[in-house]
Amino acid sequence: MSLFPETMRTPRLRYERIDDAVDAFERYAWTREGREARERETRYVTTTPDPHPKATADALADHGDAWADAEQAYWAVFLRPGEPDASGDPVEPGDRVHVGVASMDALWENRRVHTGVELYRPYWGRGYAGERARALLKVTFEVLDVEVASVAHFAGNENSRSQMEGWVEHYAGSEDGYFRNAVPRDGGDSEPWDLRSYVITAADYRDAGGAPEVELDPEDVPKPTAEPTDLDRASGRDEVDDGDSDGDGGASA
Known part of the structure; x- marks a missing residue:
């Protein structure tokens, strides 16, 4: 029996357990070394580009075990x-347009969950990170029944700082702290990362009305969205609306 929902749906996105949803080559198309924008996507995370499909396959297997x-x-x-x-063309029913990865670490002994997201560069600036945050908060508090959800970003990542502060404020959360030299960088060869962390409690979540727009294990996962993104509007927004990724490890933060 799985404790996590296999699928989820938010107003513009759908979510499927990654090791069942994509194969190594589909994921590798985005994670490979040398792909334009991959270096930028991983600038403020501990995740590194995959050198070959075998590395991607191993990561997917690890995700399945976890x-x-x-x-x-x-x-x-x-x-x-x-x-x-990414080209502005509406996704057709049956199409599978993979735009990133949502993640959570369940810290059971602490009754705490740490959440993260990795969005591929063509899909920044659309507000997807905040939409994904609501889905993971619903899982955290309504399924796993833990008391605290946390999220963090490295110092200097103003993209993630802006979008995190937006949805943390929506749920009346708070900054948890600023931790100097918190995470090693480049295997210890570079200066360690400073980390800024935020928390939302179960009480915060309930008081803010929860996340009624999030559907867990919906019967019809690819159901069309009612309000697609206005790309003309999104293209005029600063990139900090969405951010590179949450936390210290991109999808594993």
């Missing part, structure tokens, strides 16, 4: 039909 042990959950994030793809 899911089975109820220690971590990783979901592949897809656009719902009607939402514009």
Whole structure:
């Protein structure tokens, strides 16, 4: 029995357990070394580009093991039909447009969950990170019944800082602290990362009305979105609206 929902749906996105949803080559197309924008996507995370598909396959297998042990959950994030793809064309029913990864670490002994997201560069600036945050908060407090959800970013990552502060404020959360030299960088060869952390409690979440727009294990996962992103509006927004990724490890933060 899985403690995590296998699928989820938010207004513009759908989520599927990653090791079942994508194969190594589909994931590697985004994580490979040398892909344009991959270096930028991983600038403020501990995740590094994959050198070959075998590394991607091993990571997916690890994700499956962690899911089975109820220690971590990783979901592949897809656009719902009607939402514009990177070229601005509406996604058709049956299309699978993979835009990133949502994740959570379940820290059971602390009754705490740490959440993260990795969005591929063509899909920054659309507000998907905050939409994904609501889905993971619903899992945290309504399924796993823990008391605290946390998220963090490295110092200097103003993109993630801006979008995190937006949805943390929505739920009346707070900054948890600023931790100097918190995470090693480049295997210890570079200056360690400073980390800024935020928390939302179960009481905060309930008082803010929860996340009624999030559906867990919906019967019709690819159901078309009712309100697709307005790309003309999104393209005029500063990139900090969405951010590179949450936390210290991108999808594993």
